[in-house]
Amino acid sequence: MRTLLKNAILLVEKDRWETVPRGFLGINDQRIDYLDAIPPAQSYDHEIDLENHLILPGFFNLHAHTGMTSLRGIGSGLPLHRWLKEAMFPREAKFSPSDIQRSSQIAILEMIASGIVSFSDMYIQPWLTAALVETSGMKANLSVPFASKDFSRPEIDQERIDTAVKVFQEYHQSAEERIRIDFAIHAEYTSLKASAQAYSEACQSCGARMHLHLAETEADVKGCIERHGVTPAAFFAGIGTFENPTNAAHCVVLSDADIEILREKGVAAIHNPSSNMKLGSGFMPIRKLMDAGIPVVLGTDSTASNNNLNFLEEIHLASLIHCGAAHDPTILSAEEVLTMATSAGAAAQGRNDTGRLKVGNKADLAIFDLDRPHLMPVHDAPALIVYAAQASDVVCTIVDGKMIYDHGKYLTVDAEKAKADYRQSCARIH
Amino acid sequence: MRTLLKNAILLVEKDRWETVPRGFLGINDQRIDYLDAIPPAQSYDHEIDLENHLILPGFFNLHAHTGMTSLRGIGSGLPLHRWLKEAMFPREAKFSPSDIQRSSQIAILEMIASGIVSFSDMYIQPWLTAALVETSGMKANLSVPFASKDFSRPEIDQERIDTAVKVFQEYHQSAEERIRIDFAIHAEYTSLKASAQAYSEACQSCGARMHLHLAETEADVKGCIERHGVTPAAFFAGIGTFENPTNAAHCVVLSDADIEILREKGVAAIHNPSSNMKLGSGFMPIRKLMDAGIPVVLGTDSTASNNNLNFLEEIHLASLIHCGAAHDPTILSAEEVLTMATSAGAAAQGRNDTGRLKVGNKADLAIFDLDRPHLMPVHDAPALIVYAAQASDVVCTIVDGKMIYDHGKYLTVDAEKAKADYRQSCARIH
Numbered sequence: 001m002r003t004l005l006k007n008a009i010l011l012v013e014k015d016r017w018e019t020v021p022r023g024f025l026g027i028n029d030q031r032i033d034y035l036d037a038i039p040p041a042q043s044y045d046h047e048i049d050l051e052n053h054l055i056l057p058g059f060f061n062l063h064a065h066t067g068m069t070s071l072r073g074i075g076s077g078l079p080l081h082r083w084l085k086e087a088m089f090p091r092e093a094k095f096s097p098s099d100i101q102r103s104s105q106i107a108i109l110e111m112i113a114s115g116i117v118s119f120s121d122m123y124i125q126p127w128l129t130a131a132l133v134e135t136s137g138m139k140a141n142l143s144v145p146f147a148s149k150d151f152s153r154p155e156i157d158q159e160r161i162d163t164a165v166k167v168f169q170e171y172h173q174s175a176e177e178r179i180r181i182d183f184a185i186h187a188e189y190t191s192l193k194a195s196a197q198a199y200s201e202a203c204q205s206c207g208a209r210m211h212l213h214l215a216e217t218e219a220d221v222k223g224c225i226e227r228h229g230v231t232p233a234a235f236f237a238g239i240g241t242f243e244n245p246t247n248a249a250h251c252v253v254l255s256d257a258d259i260e261i262l263r264e265k266g267v268a269a270i271h272n273p274s275s276n277m278k279l280g281s282g283f284m285p286i287r288k289l290m291d292a293g294i295p296v297v298l299g300t301d302s303t304a305s306n307n308n309l310n311f312l313e314e315i316h317l318a319s320l321i322h323c324g325a326a327h328d329p330t331i332l333s334a335e336e337v338l339t340m341a342t343s344a345g346a347a348a349q350g351r352n353d354t355g356r357l358k359v360g361n362k363a364d365l366a367i368f369d370l371d372r373p374h375l376m377p378v379h380d381a382p383a384l385i386v387y388a389a390q391a392s393d394v395v396c397t398i399v400d401g402k403m404i405y406d407h408g409k410y411l412t413v414d415a416e417k418a419k420a421d422y423r424q425s426c427a428r429i430h
Numbered sequence: 431m432r433t434l435l436k437n438a439i440l441l442v443e444k445d446r447w448e449t450v451p452r453g454f455l456g457i458n459d460q461r462i463d464y465l466d467a468i469p470p471a472q473s474y475d476h477e478i479d480l481e482n483h484l485i486l487p488g489f490f491n492l493h494a495h496t497g498m499t500s501l502r503g504i505g506s507g508l509p510l511h512r513w514l515k516e517a518m519f520p521r522e523a524k525f526s527p528s529d530i531q532r533s534s535q536i537a538i539l540e541m542i543a544s545g546i547v548s549f550s551d552m553y554i555q556p557w558l559t560a561a562l563v564e565t566s567g568m569k570a571n572l573s574v575p576f577a578s579k580d581f582s583r584p585e586i587d588q589e590r591i592d593t594a595v596k597v598f599q600e601y602h603q604s605a606e607e608r609i610r611i612d613f614a615i616h617a618e619y620t621s622l623k624a625s626a627q628a629y630s631e632a633c634q635s636c637g638a639r640m641h642l643h644l645a646e647t648e649a650d651v652k653g654c655i656e657r658h659g660v661t662p663a664a665f666f667a668g669i670g671t672f673e674n675p676t677n678a679a680h681c682v683v684l685s686d687a688d689i690e691i692l693r694e695k696g697v698a699a700i701h702n703p704s705s706n707m708k709l710g711s712g713f714m715p716i717r718k719l720m721d722a723g724i725p726v727v728l729g730t731d732s733t734a735s736n737n738n739l740n741f742l743e744e745i746h747l748a749s750l751i752h753c754g755a756a757h758d759p760t761i762l763s764a765e766e767v768l769t770m771a772t773s774a775g776a777a778a779q780g781r782n783d784t785g786r787l788k789v790g791n792k793a794d795l796a797i798f799d800l801d802r803p804h805l806m807p808v809h810d811a812p813a814l815i816v817y818a819a820q821a822s823d824v825v826c827t828i829v830d831g832k833m834i835y836d837h838g839k840y841l842t843v844d845a846e847k848a849k850a851d852y853r854q855s856c857a858r859i860h
Contacts, residue, residue, distance in 0.1 A: 277753050324755075326710070
């Protein structure tokens with residue numbers, strides 16, 4: 001099946017982002033097979049006229065905890081550590097596998113609707129979410145996150161490590177390679193050092209990627225220094241964690257020496273602007289990180305600290321808050337934010353055949369309807385998407401060439417059943 | 431015609447915000463005539479079942495420049511004063527009355543779609559916009575904004591003052607009192623002192639309200655001190671401007687003495703978070719202002735510095751950015767932000783019969799559809815609206831009891847014609 005998307009504005013990232021005002025994008029099965037400002041010579045089975053629409057690479061959400069979606073709106077106004085201990089952990093203790101799965105299913109619906117094609121998830125029992133990723137048609141990097149269960153019993157941590165390896169072996173590259181398995185360490189403050197080191201070594205033995213929380217708050221950094229005499233970045237570097245290709249969520253409180261560690265080790269920094277503000281953590285030193293050549297990518301974090309999974313909001317926040325904090329409207333361009341949301345995210349998931357509109361790449365696309373009052377005129381298309389567009393302007397989401405969301409309709413998931421099941425689950429937990 | 435909205439979640443502001451989980455709101459002609467958790471005894475002509483919906487007072491956008499909507503996306507990345515001089519003023523010089531009107535019409539469509547029921551506009555030739563407000567069914571506080579045309583010719587400023595008075599006399603309380611006329615001084619840095627004083631006196635003689643830009647950037651304040659030896663707040667206090675009930679947009683760079691002036695004079699501060707970040711101006715000291723008892727309200731500013739008129743975005747930004755800047759998740763509650771967006775805004779427009787769900791008030795309402803993945807569960811309804819909702823969740827906007835927007839359809843404006851006309855206008859200007 002070959003489909004031609006025609007007459008759309010295309011945002012194409014080469015060395016720079018280029019805008020094709022009226023372009024043609026051909027899809028052959030899973031991949032882009034044509035991309036130009038002139039129509040193809042050959043015919044396609046199916047043509048879709050996208051006059052007044054814009055095609056972007058779909059978005060990569062590098063930091064999610066989909067299993068806890070039902071905690072949306074719980075504990076508003078608490079700082080990170082009280083919020084975790086008083087609002088989150090007691091409720092999570094009540095979760096059954098079905099609660100986790102129902103939360104993940106709603107998260108998937110929400111993400112698809114804002115043009116997210118792939119997410120990196122850090123939540124227990126990832127096989128529950130893997131089944132949903134498979135049927136939904138999305139992509140995901142899942143993980144068995146590590147946290148020490150009982151600091152006085154290091155020996156029981158091995159079980160989680162074994163599970164992580166087993167899940168890697170069973171699920172990595174499954175669902176036609178849409179599912180990848182990462183390793184994930186929740187954070188320094190929830191890990192025994194030796195266990196985190198053993199988990200990092202297991203990651204390396206699998207050749208997997210690492211996902212972790214790093215330097216989210218002043219308290220994290222202070223506590224780590226008290227416990228280990230070094231910052232979280234130095235802690236993880238010291239136990240070999242960063243020998244794995246690593247994505248570090250938050251990166252709010254970093255010294256220049258920390259930034260140098262991240263640069264040297266090739267760690268990608270995941271920016272979660274909503275969550276960092278919502279919990280009062282602060283602003284990532286994004287310009288310093290980017291100037292150091294550290295890849296910066298974007299994440300929603302969970303609905304519990306966001307309180308949604310709307311990627312256009314994260315894009316918008318990332319584009320604005322640093323201008324405000326630095327009193328400098330030039331600190332970050334719209335194009336840089338688009339790169340964070342697309343190609344940089346794909347690369348940080350270890351996916352080298354997506355994230356850009358390019359012949360040969362997987363057709364992972366977000367299509368925006370621009371025939372709306374708030375999206376006129378199209379004077380500067382990247383600025384329009386970053387500063388003016390909303391999640392609801394995404395009318396189609398396409399993954400591996402397959403349309404999974406079309407004008408509010410979910411084509412791979414029974415959304416009404418998912419919502420009904422989820423409502424039941426929420427009622428039980430709260 | 432009496433209409434009953436039934437089975438909706440109602441957010442009712444009394445001393446505190448209260449959530450009625452399943453409520454009934456009756457509308458008789460323009461006004462709310464019933465509000466309770468139990469159904470009314472009397473029957474209504476028409477009943478609308480709003481199961482899984484939420485009713486809020488509609489939003490009050492206290493700072494807009496609707497006539498320049500066509501400049502959306504122009505001059506991204508420039509700081510305020512270069513942006514004004516290099517990107518805005520040269521294009522505005524090309525505007526015909528029809529360009530202004532087409533821009534205002536698109537702005538009205540955009541505002542209605544995010545639940546805005548009333549806006550305060552600062553743009554020349556307000557009679558152009560008045561005609562559109564009248565037909566659209568919205569409410570607006572319009573103004574003939576003052577700026578000195580030529581600093582070497584103070585005598586020509588009188589003409590603008592005369593026009594402002596004439597417009598006040600002709601349009602104030604027109605369109606069934608939906609239109610109110612304010613006076614507006616663009617800013618200290620665009621005004622001769624004597625002219626601004628004369629304009630302020632004219633405002634007072636009309637008994638009107640004043641709308642102005644105040645202390646938007648460090649450069650504004652520094653320049654004012656160089657020119658007049660005092661801060662902008664002291665400047666306007668000194669020439670009597672604040673003897674009028676005044677709404678001051680931005681209020682980013684304020685000393686404690688400035689805050690004391692605003693408090694003493696009863697000035698309301700208009701928070702424009704998108705614009706202040708987009709132009710690198712900084713963050714309003716919102717907690718200090720609120721703790722001083724100064725009413726804080728919300729505005730979008732124009733699409734040229736925002737780049738949209740999405741009130742849910744402003745609500746979301748206002749709720750988050752101060753938590754990030756102050757490293758304090760408790761600095762501003764969801765309820766405080768809702769008050770800024772509704773009742774405080776209505777009061778700052780001089781409207782005392784709207785802004786809250788209350789029997790006897792005008793039925794100015796925004797109705798949200800909550801049957802969406804990102805709005806479940808409804809654990810904390812104010813937090814849900816502030817942190818998770820999007821403009822597209824507003825499915826109906828009602829002004830003076832009349833539905834003007836219903837599930838994407840504009841009931842008072844020919845949106846297709848408005849968009850086509852506006853596209854032509856944009857093509858001519860750029």
